[in-house]
Amino acid sequence: MVSESADILIIGSGASGAAAAWRLSRIPGISVVCLEQGRHVLPGEYPTNSADWELRRQDSFHISPNVRRRPADYPIDDKESPIAIANFNGVGGGTVLYSGHFPRFHPSDFRCRSLDGVGEDWPLDYRALEPYFQENEKMMGVAGLVGDPANPSYIELQPPVPLGAGGLRIAEAFNSLGWHWWPSYSAINTRESGGRGACINLGPCNTGCSQGAKASVDVTYWPEAYRQGARLLTESRVLEITLNAQGKANGVLYQDAAGSMHRFSARVVVVACNGIGTPRLLLNSKSPAFPDGLANESGLVGRNLMLHPLGYVEGVFEEDLQSSIGPQGCCLFSQQFYETDPARGFVRGYTMQILRGAPALETALAGFLKRQINLGPSFHGDFRRLFNHTMGIAVIGEDLPELTNRVELDPERLDTWGMPGAKVYYQLSPNTRRMLAHGLDRSREVIEAAGGKVVASFAPVRNTGWHLMGTARMGLRRRDSVVNEFGQAHDVPNLFIVDSSIFVTGAGVNPVPTAQALTLYICDHIERKLGELFC
Amino acid sequence: MLGEIIDTLIPADARTQMPSATDAGIEFVLRAGPKAAMVQDYLALAEVVLSARSGVESGRAEGSFFQLSPQQRLEVLNATRTKNAPLFVAFVTALFQAYFTCPSVLTRVGSGAVPPFPQGNLLLTNDWSILDPVFRLGRVYREVEA
Numbered sequence: 001m002v003s004e005s006a007d008i009l010i011i012g013s014g015a016s017g018a019a020a021a022w023r024l025s026r027i028p029g030i031s032v033v034c035l036e037q038g039r040h041v042l043p044g045e046y047p048t049n050s051a052d053w054e055l056r057r058q059d060s061f062h063i064s065p066n067v068r069r070r071p072a073d074y075p076i077d078d079k080e081s082p083i084a085i086a087n088f089n090g091v092g093g094g095t096v097l098y099s100g101h102f103p104r105f106h107p108s109d110f111r112c113r114s115l116d117g118v119g120e121d122w123p124l125d126y127r128a129l130e131p132y133f134q135e136n137e138k139m140m141g142v143a144g145l146v147g148d149p150a151n152p153s154y155i156e157l158q159p160p161v162p163l164g165a166g167g168l169r170i171a172e173a174f175n176s177l178g179w180h181w182w183p184s185y186s187a188i189n190t191r192e193s194g195g196r197g198a199c200i201n202l203g204p205c206n207t208g209c210s211q212g213a214k215a216s217v218d219v220t221y222w223p224e225a226y227r228q229g230a231r232l233l234t235e236s237r238v239l240e241i242t243l244n245a246q247g248k249a250n251g252v253l254y255q256d257a258a259g260s261m262h263r264f265s266a267r268v269v270v271v272a273c274n275g276i277g278t279p280r281l282l283l284n285s286k287s288p289a290f291p292d293g294l295a296n297e298s299g300l301v302g303r304n305l306m307l308h309p310l311g312y313v314e315g316v317f318e319e320d321l322q323s324s325i326g327p328q329g330c331c332l333f334s335q336q337f338y339e340t341d342p343a344r345g346f347v348r349g350y351t352m353q354i355l356r357g358a359p360a361l362e363t364a365l366a367g368f369l370k371r372q373i374n375l376g377p378s379f380h381g382d383f384r385r386l387f388n389h390t391m392g393i394a395v396i397g398e399d400l401p402e403l404t405n406r407v408e409l410d411p412e413r414l415d416t417w418g419m420p421g422a423k424v425y426y427q428l429s430p431n432t433r434r435m436l437a438h439g440l441d442r443s444r445e446v447i448e449a450a451g452g453k454v455v456a457s458f459a460p461v462r463n464t465g466w467h468l469m470g471t472a473r474m475g476l477r478r479r480d481s482v483v484n485e486f487g488q489a490h491d492v493p494n495l496f497i498v499d500s501s502i503f504v505t506g507a508g509v510n511p512v513p514t515a516q517a518l519t520l521y522i523c524d525h526i527e528r529k530l531g532e533l534f535c
Numbered sequence: 536m537l538g539e540i541i542d543t544l545i546p547a548d549a550r551t552q553m554p555s556a557t558d559a560g561i562e563f564v565l566r567a568g569p570k571a572a573m574v575q576d577y578l579a580l581a582e583v584v585l586s587a588r589s590g591v592e593s594g595r596a597e598g599s600f601f602q603l604s605p606q607q608r609l610e611v612l613n614a615t616r617t618k619n620a621p622l623f624v625a626f627v628t629a630l631f632q633a634y635f636t637c638p639s640v641l642t643r644v645g646s647g648a649v650p651p652f653p654q655g656n657l658l659l660t661n662d663w664s665i666l667d668p669v670f671r672l673g674r675v676y677r678e679v680e681a
Contacts, residue, residue: 046652048650048651048652049650049652050650051636051637051638051641051649051650052636053650053651054632054635054636055632055636106676106677107676107677107678107679108676108677108679110679111679115677115679125679126679145663145666147670149669149670149672149673149674149675149676150674150675150676151676152676159660160661160663161658162658162659162660162661163661164658168661168665171665172665174669175665175668175669178668178672180669180672180675181669182666182669183661183663200652200653200654200655200656201647201655201656201657201658202648202651202652202655202656203647203651203656204651210651210652210653211652211653211655320645322645324646324647325647325656325658326656326658335675335676336675338675338676339675339676339677359646360635360640360641360644360646361631361632361635361636364631364634364635365628365631368627368631369624375543375544375545375609375612375627376543376544376546376605376609377546377605379544379545379546379548380548380550380551380553381548381550381551383644384551384644387644387645388645
């Protein structure tokens with residue numbers, strides 16, 4: 001067995017792993033290595049380089065690992081969930097295929113129990129994270145507009161992503177209803193910055209950005225981390241985190257692409273494998289000290305999975321809005337119904353994210369299946385009444401932590417290295433259902449106020465399980481959390497978790513900015529405590 | 536018969552200047568592409584439906600399709616949907632996948648740059664005074680005591 005070592009070992013190179021590699025490699029004299037199960041994806045490989053990009057995103061760039069089936073993908077059985085799991089296993093992780101929405105959690109999101117009597121309070125608050133939000137936004141490059149009355153003020157943002165004619169129609173509708181809306185906070189360069197080009201409106205950000213304008217961490221944090229001496233070993237699947245006789249983590253066992261087993265020793269281990277991958281690795285790291293999985297004395301590893309159930313409303317407009325042009329996901333959003341109002345019949349709330357129109361092939365197929373497009377002489381006319389004439393509204397609701405929503409190891413389905421896959425059990429709560437129904441009603445009002453005709457309205461949307469949260473949550477008490485307020489495992493002092501699995505609650509916005517801010521916050525703590533940790 | 540079938544489903548359209556499926560080169564893609572076996576299955580289904588309709592012996596009905604008017608051809612193809620909906624949907628999906636990844640088709644329908652990269656597309660910047668009513672709403676998030 002090959003043996004290697006570093007001071008700090010990071011597992012996973014996605015949103016949080018990259019931020020950790022950058023931050024920790026700034027500590028003088030410390031060696032930092034990251035192990036990533038996937039490989040680098042070069043910009044030239046992204047689908048938008050070819051006319052058949054809509055086919056390729058249904059194949060090798062599909063959001064589901066079960067469809068994509070790249071060598072780095074592990075099986076995730078999500079049949080017991082109305083929401084299918086989405087991820088990407090490669091350098092940059094999920095940020096390679098995310099849309100780049102970059103909103104922060106709200107101050108109230110850290111105080112669910114105190115304010116609304118549900119979920120749990122976080123062991124830290126918005127103010128503690130605020131400087132890290134700012135630092136992270138500087139590293140990633142975020143477009144938007146300061147002054148949003150639905151969020152504490154941002155200091156500096158790049159110019160917003162343009163609304164387009166469709167976005168403008170929806171914005172005017174929000175104004176006519178007297179509801180909040182704002183141009184999206186987007187991890188998309190709208191001007192050259194950080195050595196990356198400005199957005200040229202390719203459209204499908206969620207297939208990878210050939211231009212490099214979208215802030216996936218392979219083009220933001222990683223180049224800086226390399227410069228500071230961090231090393232990244234790709235196609236390296238960690239099978240187990242190992243312990244020494246004192247019960248401290250002393251490294252990992254991993255396999256390379258050829259199947260050779262390696263032993264990697266480290267003085268501190270940082271896990272950043274997302275809300276499915278992190279509990280999978282911990283549960284697979286069994287030992288006499290932890291027969292139920294590493295750091296799992298509380299029994300909560302894998303529990304409290306939150307996914308942000310999503311509702312969708314689509315409207316068709318008479319005019320050609322050129323709505324398929326522009327960043328598909330990032331346009332504008334509304335947080336009119338984000339904060340709790342007991343009169344609505346549910347607690348917590350949701351964000352409405354306005355989506356641009358579907359591309360040509362998706363429009364044709366959906367129109368055919370919904371019998372909006374007929375074959376034969378009327379085909380082209382029917383198609384043109386839909387294509388570039390639609391706008392969508394995604395309702396992103398906050399689901400609360402529940403013990404029964406969980407991730408387990410799946411010994412029936414193994415990955416290419418022979419490691420068990422993951423099995424997901426998830427159900428929508430009555431509160432979530434009421435919230436989504438409210439969101440669909442309000443979204444239909446918006447479409448109608450904009451002059452559109454509603455042609456689709458449903459929830460939950462199945463292929464939207466991007467936001468993987470809560471499965472190794474943080475807290476002050478060992479009995480009801482896996483890590484403390486600094487992401488440090490209660491049971492293993494030199495083991496840290498920095499991804500969104502440590503979220504206590506999920507809020508109603510995309511998790512990446514908060515996960516990365518949390519990572520930077522935790523890494524500051526690691527640096528302060530390095531002397532103790534290295535003992 | 537494949538060319539006639541796909542042109543029945545996606546005919547040329549002078550008003551929108553859209554090519555028919557065969558004019559866009561789709562017949563070759565369907566015959567030689569990864570879904571060629573499914574396409575053959577669909578042609579066999581069409582043959583069965585045509586045979587039942589025309590009374591011609593199965594396996595020899597293809598010629599009768601050419602004698603039909605465009606409307607009659609469409610009726611035959613709709614009958615294949617009734618007889619085997621999954622196969623019909625698979626065939627139409629393959630047809631659409633080929634047609635709507637053809638660069639000339641995408642350009643004519645107004646998809647913007649084809650492929651999207653490296654040319655990209657232009658979106659005009661906005662006049663953000665449209666946000667004046669939102670500013671007037673005042674703060675809509677909850678402040679929380681430290």
